[in-house]
Amino acid sequence: NSAIVRLRNRQELFHEACRIAVEHGGFAFAWIARLQEGAAQAVEAWSTPPGGSMPVEEAVHDAVAGVANEVAAAIKSEGPTIYRLTGADDCVTASPQGRCSFALLPLYLEGKPVAVLGLHATEAATLDSEELRLLDELGGDLSFALDHMEKERRLAYVAYYDVLTGLPNASLLREQIARQLPVADRDGTLVGLVFLDIERFSNVNDTYGRHTGDNLLKQVAERLRMKDKAHGTTARITADQFAIMLNDLADANQLAHCLERDVFAAFASPFRVGETEYHLEAQVGISLYPTDAANVEQLYRNAEIALKRAQHQGERYLVFDRAMNDRIVHAVKLESKLRGALARDELLLHYQPKVESGSARLAGLEALVRYADPEIGIVPPAQFVPLLEETGLIIDVGAWVMERAAADLRHWRAQGFAPPRVAVNVSPIQLRQRGFPPPLADSAEGIDIEITESALMADVAASIPKLRAMRDSGFRVAIDDFGTGYSSLSYLTRLPVNALKIDRSFIVAMTESPSSLAIVSTIISLAHSLGLEVIAEGVEQEEQAKLLRLLGCEQIQGYLYGRALSAAEVAPLFPRTRPPNGGA
CATH class of the missing domain: 3.20.20.450 (EAL domain)
Structure with missing residues (x-):
């Protein structure tokens, strides 16, 4: 129970459980294996008495493989199962192949067996009801610990990721920006923060329902995620707003190119839900470090301000700094025009x-x-x-x-x-x-x-x-x-x-x-x-x-x-x- 409260890592918990079973429970050998399709697939932890030679990994896997049928039966029994074997004279204390007796305890996560604990003894054991109750309680405690760890993992995920799209959220984005700013200082490059708002997206939810809206958001996230691998991070920061951090920018022209190639291109073709096509458009606010901001908060705030100005003025995109805004807007428009200049x-x-x-x-x-x-x-x-x-x-x-x-x-x-x-x-x-x-x-x-x-x-x-x-x-x-x-x-x-x-x-x-x-x-x-x-x-x-x-x-x-x-x-x-x- 102390280990359950103290430890936050599954591997550490399993190793500690095996150690305690051997050193304090008197077992000759303890192991825990991960289950897959009802069979023990990978041994995650094992322990033998102090002073004895630890078995090599192959011997441990062989020992677990040797009780495959018993593992399957223990899972079906949904409780601790005791096996007493003949040949007690052949038992060796430190040997994982001890043939006297062993117990198998299925471990559960959300009601499903995910692992099994094996406890080997060098004496022919016949457990009374109290001992069986203790083993059952041990399995329950470990299952509780696994459930608690899974909940903590999910809470940590929710703290840093958007559940709907799987993208980083605003908190993780801020942390990643904070890590990138010193790199930009060292390399003499720029970091761009692009805030993107899907225009009139609330009308989509109101007209077609939240299921359609959620489906479209996932598609937008996927398109942006496919584009950001080479240059930075895409995050979902509010219901219908995304943010893109652009790393290692040499100048404003490169930012303009990224906007045209990666951001606006993601909205160039229609989205589809079922048989219906949806044409979405986005407005963008941009802030640059160190041109417009000296730290993460300023960069973040200025991108928000630029987006609000773009929305207020009906602009497709706006940069916080007016002089650079003029240059970037001109470069983006020029690039867009140049793409069709030959044909025209x-x-x-x-x-x-x-x-x-x-x-x-x-x-x-x-x-x-x-x-x-x-x-x-x-x-x-x-x-x-x-x-x-x-x-x-x-x-x-x-x-x-x-x-x-x-x-x-x-x-x-x-x-x-x-x-x-x-x-x-x-x-x-x-x-x-x-x-x-x-x-x-x-x-x-x-x-x-x-x-x-x-x-x-x-x-x-x-x-x-x-x-x-x-x-x-x-x-x-x-x-x-x-x-x-x-x-x-x-x-x-x-x-x-x-x-x-x-x-x-x-x-x-x-x-x-x-x-x-x-x-x-x-x-x-x-x-x-x-x-x-x-x-x-x-x-x-x-x-x-x-x-x-x-x-x-x-x-x-x-x-x-x-x-x-x-x-x-x-x-x-x-x-x-x-x-x-x-x-x-």
Whole structure:
């Protein structure tokens, strides 16, 4: 009874019961095995007298297996069962195979047998009614302890988990946030707390009944739980509100991506109960640590405030901090728009001229993607290209850019123009794709590929065969943003490329910074020693162009020689192979 009051762990209780039965009850061997389908399956505890050698686990399991039939009979009897065996002379005190006598006591949880206690004696025992009563009381006490532990386990579960959905509740969420904040401080990352309210959910309960409402809540929880494995924790905090903790966020853009991909996507398709579909929508309030809050309570409170503001203002989502709210809202809306931009033909391809440094004659073009937002007009690439890369949309958009550039080349030629080569940028994500380069050999004529130095150096061994395949297909390859990465000269000599493109940061600073001018001069000399051409981007001043000419740079690109133009605007810059309309 003392052990029952003191111990809170089932394993510890069983070990203590076996020990007491042996040391104080005078039994030679005691064990407790878990029951499954009416048979003893796994021995959870056993004990023998002090000073004796403990039997090995295999011997214990063999002893229990040897009384399988008696265990089955004891369960049916629903009380202590005594077995007196012959061969008492063969009994060994410390042996679990003692053959004199043993008792079996079923242990119950909520009226069902879940374990059995075995007590072996080295003497032929005949128990009187009082001893049988004590054994029965022992079994009852242990069963009571099991029942008490199960109730405590359930109370602990209810204290930290939502019974309906199985998600963590608000208490556990707070504890998990508290554990995550020091990690964010250490790693220099953000923690986002998203509060989500299902709009007009009370109407669902009132109209269709609580059973339907509960079923829908389980489905919402499951969709959110499927999404949160990679980034954090989803909890149910009130009847129709959920919370999502987002870990390890680098910036607001990543939060926007998580909202679009994980939160709003969970409500994109209808829910179904029986034959009826239900379209649910959610409003969201967001708070960020350490941007908006210094501790768990502030983070929690600010997310609540943001949600209430979103509900009051009729907004789909709102961030507690106004400045960051504007950025996140813009990023989420932009990502949502970008997902359909290709299908709606809202992406444009513009072309910026590249000229020969000596003659200023047109030498090439760089294809630059533009997004024409129907609401606000042309969106700067710096705002949407990172989103394309973060969401993986850059794969489809990159393929479209290459196809459109090839199509524009064919169109210009069909009109009687002689367009120069067109450079298309390839992102690191595209380069890592198994199917890259795409099968565009017939379109490769006149196409250059620009890949950043950092993308190539990330996996040089994998990059080399892909570059070779592009070159063999007719593409020319330039290393973009050269000078900003960490190229190894030994690797550089092996890369099948045609040109180096000096990063604009060095060009902008070269007239003011001797070190930048020295870097530009070194890159040009290095490229020429390897038989590569050099392209300088970001040239905006005549003084920069003059220096580049003196250093031997072959091509120059920048606002000094022209901004990016549409396909129709850039065509008049090309020489003609025949007069317009076929005239002489």
